[in-house]
Amino acid sequence: MEAPCKTTSSPDKSSAAEPRRGFLAKAVALACGGVTLLAPAAVGVVAFLNPLRQKSLSGGFLKITTLPVLPEDGAPRRFSVIADRVDAWNRYARQPIGSIFLRRTGENDRPVEALQVICPHAGCTIEYQKTAQRGKFVCPCHVANFDLSGKRTDKKSPSPRDMDTLEVEMRNNTEVWVKFENFRTGAAKKIAEA
Amino acid sequence: MKAILDWFDHRTGLSAAWRRWADHRIPGGACWCKVWPGAVAFAFLVQAITGFFLWVHYSPSDQSAWESVYFLQHHVAGGWLLRAVHHYSAQMLLVLVGIYVTQLIVTGAYRAPRELVFWTALLMGMLSLALLLTGDLLAWDQNSYAGTHVRVGFLKLLPWVGDALFKIAIGGPGPAFGHLALPRFLALHVGVFAVGFLVVLLLHGVLARRADAAEAEQAEHTAPFWPDQAVRVAVAALLVLIIVVALALQHGVSGDHVGAALGSPADLDPANRYAGARPEWAFRGLYAFSELFPGEWAILPIFVIPGLIGCIVLAMPFVGRIRAGHYFNVALTAVVLVGIVALSLQSLAKDRNSAEHQAAVDEERRQADRVLHLIRAADGIPAEGALSLLRGDPSTQGPRLFRQYCASCHDHTNGAGTGIKAEESSAPNLHAYASREWLAGLLDGEQINTPQYFGNTALRNGTMASFVEESLSDLDDDEKEDLAKIVMAVSAEARLKPQRKLDAGNAEQIRHGRALLADDYGCTSCHKFHDKGQLGDAPDLTGYGSRQWLIGVIANPAQTRFYGERNDRMPAYAESPDDPAANTLSAQDIGLLVDWLRGEWYEE
Numbered sequence: 001m002e003a004p005c006k007t008t009s010s011p012d013k014s015s016a017a018e019p020r021r022g023f024l025a026k027a028v029a030l031a032c033g034g035v036t037l038l039a040p041a042a043v044g045v046v047a048f049l050n051p052l053r054q055k056s057l058s059g060g061f062l063k064i065t066t067l068p069v070l071p072e073d074g075a076p077r078r079f080s081v082i083a084d085r086v087d088a089w090n091r092y093a094r095q096p097i098g099s100i101f102l103r104r105t106g107e108n109d110r111p112v113e114a115l116q117v118i119c120p121h122a123g124c125t126i127e128y129q130k131t132a133q134r135g136k137f138v139c140p141c142h143v144a145n146f147d148l149s150g151k152r153t154d155k156k157s158p159s160p161r162d163m164d165t166l167e168v169e170m171r172n173n174t175e176v177w178v179k180f181e182n183f184r185t186g187a188a189k190k191i192a193e194a
Numbered sequence: 195m196k197a198i199l200d201w202f203d204h205r206t207g208l209s210a211a212w213r214r215w216a217d218h219r220i221p222g223g224a225c226w227c228k229v230w231p232g233a234v235a236f237a238f239l240v241q242a243i244t245g246f247f248l249w250v251h252y253s254p255s256d257q258s259a260w261e262s263v264y265f266l267q268h269h270v271a272g273g274w275l276l277r278a279v280h281h282y283s284a285q286m287l288l289v290l291v292g293i294y295v296t297q298l299i300v301t302g303a304y305r306a307p308r309e310l311v312f313w314t315a316l317l318m319g320m321l322s323l324a325l326l327l328t329g330d331l332l333a334w335d336q337n338s339y340a341g342t343h344v345r346v347g348f349l350k351l352l353p354w355v356g357d358a359l360f361k362i363a364i365g366g367p368g369p370a371f372g373h374l375a376l377p378r379f380l381a382l383h384v385g386v387f388a389v390g391f392l393v394v395l396l397l398h399g400v401l402a403r404r405a406d407a408a409e410a411e412q413a414e415h416t417a418p419f420w421p422d423q424a425v426r427v428a429v430a431a432l433l434v435l436i437i438v439v440a441l442a443l444q445h446g447v448s449g450d451h452v453g454a455a456l457g458s459p460a461d462l463d464p465a466n467r468y469a470g471a472r473p474e475w476a477f478r479g480l481y482a483f484s485e486l487f488p489g490e491w492a493i494l495p496i497f498v499i500p501g502l503i504g505c506i507v508l509a510m511p512f513v514g515r516i517r518a519g520h521y522f523n524v525a526l527t528a529v530v531l532v533g534i535v536a537l538s539l540q541s542l543a544k545d546r547n548s549a550e551h552q553a554a555v556d557e558e559r560r561q562a563d564r565v566l567h568l569i570r571a572a573d574g575i576p577a578e579g580a581l582s583l584l585r586g587d588p589s590t591q592g593p594r595l596f597r598q599y600c601a602s603c604h605d606h607t608n609g610a611g612t613g614i615k616a617e618e619s620s621a622p623n624l625h626a627y628a629s630r631e632w633l634a635g636l637l638d639g640e641q642i643n644t645p646q647y648f649g650n651t652a653l654r655n656g657t658m659a660s661f662v663e664e665s666l667s668d669l670d671d672d673e674k675e676d677l678a679k680i681v682m683a684v685s686a687e688a689r690l691k692p693q694r695k696l697d698a699g700n701a702e703q704i705r706h707g708r709a710l711l712a713d714d715y716g717c718t719s720c721h722k723f724h725d726k727g728q729l730g731d732a733p734d735l736t737g738y739g740s741r742q743w744l745i746g747v748i749a750n751p752a753q754t755r756f757y758g759e760r761n762d763r764m765p766a767y768a769e770s771p772d773d774p775a776a777n778t779l780s781a782q783d784i785g786l787l788v789d790w791l792r793g794e795w796y797e798e
């Protein structure tokens with residue numbers, strides 16, 4: 001490297017005669033040079049790793065729709081989850097931050113079921129397909145099939161777990177509120193994204 | 195002149211360096227079979243040159259990345275060619291490195307003392323894959339976003355570090371890519387992988403020449419690099435460029451599809467994620483391979499098995515020291531290559547035969563065309579980005595909204611039966627709603643109670659249906675003419691864009707039709723029509739089918755102006771004008787839906 005940070009001794013024709021000074025000079029040269037380069041690199045790396053401090057977009061309960069909007073026959077319908085979205089320096093008011101399927105279950109204590117559209121395999125968007133019988137969910141990317149309650153139906157499913165259910169709360173009789181979360185893709189267990 | 199050169203040479207030693215480089219002896223003499231590393235170097239330089247000029251035009255942000263690529267592609271002189279050459283040459287680079295590495299293995303040229311030569315060649319292969327992977331996202335179209343999203347998402351399969359790696363890669367918390375994803379990918383693409391490739395390439399050259407020099411001392415026959423081998427390399431490089439240019443020109447030299455494809459702009463809304471996304475051919479084999487495993491074991495085909503194969507390949511120089519080991523290396527290479535090709539072909543065939551996949555691809559193609567039309571219509575892209583044009587385009591959003599909200603009951607199919615079919619047709623077909631043909635069918639005793647109109651609704655037993663069946667069947671010619679005028683008059687209320695000329699031309703008949711409707715046919719005894727009749731018994735015919743009328747019906751069909759208590763099962767999509775959050779559809783969505791139903795959108 002370039003000039004060390006201390007003034008060097010005048011060039012000595014017989015430097016081997018002074019091994020200790022030679023050692024000191026080398027050590028100082030390496031230390032000064034190293035710090036000069038490593039310090040800025042370290043700051044850069046800290047900045048580069050900043051995303052690790054950021055939280056995933058998962059909110060509390062959000063109002064999605066009202067019960068009468070859902071088909072009586074239990075067919076699912078897709079809804080966008082609308083909330084304010086923050087991306088680095090921008091705040092977007094009322095934007096789709098996610099998408100879910102809602103469907104009536106016909107059960108009294110749990111009249112509505114909510115499923116994430118994001119495929120647990122690798123995060124593609126699952127689609128609802130009307131079939132001759134009750135219809136099913138299909139992920140277009142690696143063709144994982146799910147039944148209407150989100151259970152995997154393939155013998156060997158590309159998806160490591162069933163579709164992710166979301167907590168639903170009925171408020172004021174007919175309002176459907178859902179706790180919107182994203183879950184880690186690729187994992188056999190359902191782990192909420194932090 | 196000579197003096198200047200000498201002065202310069204004295205201070206730089208350039209001519210000696212040149213001599214060393216040019217006079218390098220090739221053991222065994224020059225050969226066409228030795229052009230591959232040189233061709234790799236040329237292909238990389240083509241990438242560096244075109245890449246620099248692409249960089250100059252690129253704006254890496256989610257609201258301007260696609261837009262800047264669009265501008266380069268369609269408005270910068272030669273821009274499309276620059277993109278196309280970079281695109282195809284990137285694939286060529288990978289192919290050339292692949293051939294070279296295979297050649298090193300098959301000819302046993304990885305053995306001592308050439309281990310480092312072999313490893314640096316492998317590293318170039320990895321770097322060209324990394325360049326493809328990071329470069330792909332930069333176009334920021336639907337395919338590149340959806341595909342990269344899946345590929346980067348696989349990082350999460352890695353235990354402990356996966357999540358962190360994912361966040362670091364996309365520069366944000368996910369799951370959607372944010373502002374910082376593109377700058378990161380660009381910096382990795384250029385600053386790390388491209389620069390890294392250059393360093394490894396130079397290192398590879400130095401190491402290979404060192405090994406050559408040692409070999410040349412023993413060889414009976416050698417030839418100088420310049421010009422014997424150099425001419426072969428240069429010719430090969432030119433041939434590669436010719437192939438690249440031919441690929442770039444395959445769609446002609448003008449029009450919307452010149453050069454390399456550019457899809458529609460990336461949409462971060464998961465609801466609009468492109469369903470037809472597939473990896474580039476280089477990753478097709480891996481994609482198909484991963485499908486052989488159940489999801490719980492995805493880490494095997496994506497990381498573990500390729501990683502193991504990678505380790506074996508790295509160890510090839512040692513395994514190959516014995517003869518059997520060399521045969522093993524060659525056999526393994528053959529199995530991997532054949533396997534990749536076979537899996538890729540199988541996967542391609544599967545997609546070709548999948549109607550859903552083809553539909554998704556077609557839809558995206560239409561959207562990519564559409565956005566170009568919209569940009570032309572708007573005479574430029576608004577600052578919010580090109581996506582805002584698609585979001586505000588009835589012909590793009592109408593069918594989507596209709597499928598999601600209306601097609602559980604309503605068909606939207608033309609006479610031939612093509613269009614959007616209801617899941618369970620239980621309400622009128624809304625294709626060409628309020629047009630003359632549609633109304634003529636409604637007022638036809640034979641048709642009103644078919645599934646096209648009231649057949650599957652509660653209205654089939656209503657006053658209107660029985661009136662039409664009883665009073666509007668068996669008409670004589672005069673009556674038929676009157677009825678046609680009434681149809682024209684009601685349809686004119688809608689002010690449909692596709693019918694505008696017709697309406698203007700039939701002003702006389704329409705005036706007559708209005709009078710007939712109110713007086714002779716007694717429509718206004720139930721319906722309100724301008725200042726005749728009153729609301730309460732039947733939908734208002736004033737402005738029937740107009741934009742404002744349809745927005746009203748969709749917002750709440752049970753209003754007195756429309757169906758009141760007689761509303762069958764149609765939901766109110768925007769019941770609360772004061773509380774937009776409580777409504778199923780926003781005012782903007784209803785507007786888009788209505789414009790689409792009425793055939794009102796920009797057409798070139």
Ligand code: FES
Pocket residue numbers: 119120121122123124139140141142143144158159
């Ligand atoms: S992402 Fe859904 S099957 Fe792979």
